[in-house]
Amino acid sequence: MICPICNHADRTDIETRLSAGEGHRVLAAMFMVPVNSIALHQKEHSAQVAVQIVTSPSRTLLDLERVELDAWVVVKMAKEGVFDQHGKMIAAPDAKLMLAGLDQVRKTKETQVKLAKELAMFKAGMVPREAFDRLTSLIQVALEPFPEALRAVQEAMAEVEA
Numbered sequence: 216m217i218c219p220i221c222n223h224a225d226r227t228d229i230e231t232r233l234s235a236g237e238g239h240r241v242l243a244a245m246f247m248v249p250v251n252s253i254a255l256h257q258k259e260h261s262a263q264v265a266v267q268i269v270t271s272p273s274r275t276l277l278d279l280e281r282v283e284l285d286a287w288v289v290v291k292m293a294k295e296g297v298f299d300q301h302g303k304m305i306a307a308p309d310a311k312l313m314l315a316g317l318d319q320v321r322k323t324k325e326t327q328v329k330l331a332k333e334l335a336m337f338k339a340g341m342v343p344r345e346a347f348d349r350l351t352s353l354i355q356v357a358l359e360p361f362p363e364a365l366r367a368v369q370e371a372m373a374e375v376e377a
């Protein structure tokens with residue numbers, strides 16, 4: 216059987232993320248492959264790669280999108296409450312939690328838009344160094360509650376500077 220991970224254009228990125236401990240379900244959704252294939256590939260075919268995050272501005276934006284999706288899940292649970300498989304409510308709706316979730320969504324969205332615009336302008340040589348540095352420090356402050364996304368942004372910055 217042909218392994219969709221072995222033959223995936225982003226194989227290195229998938230393997231790097233696996234060795235960094237990212238979850239199979241998240242990776243399956245991110246790279247649009249069956250979750251079972253990821254488990255099989257990791258067990259049978261995975262090359263040994265150093266733990267490092269391969270990233271690019273576009274990948275960073277994907278990471279931010281994932282953070283945003285997680286925040287939307289919090290919003291939905293806080294709005295409707297949480298139920299077990301028998302339909303018994305195990306957490307009541309929580310307006311405060313819902314507002315906190317929405318605030319996270321807003322912050323993430325603002326950061327996504329800023330990052331996308333500024334990376335595009337910086338690459339096109341339209342943003343002076345000083346303005347870019349000021350902006351990147353603002354983005355990093357905004358991302359402090361999301362260590363994984365923050366790390367990805369820092370890596371992306373290093374890549375742009377290289």
Ligand SMILES: [Zn+2]
Pocket residue numbers: 218219220221222255256260261
């Ligand atoms: Zn494979």
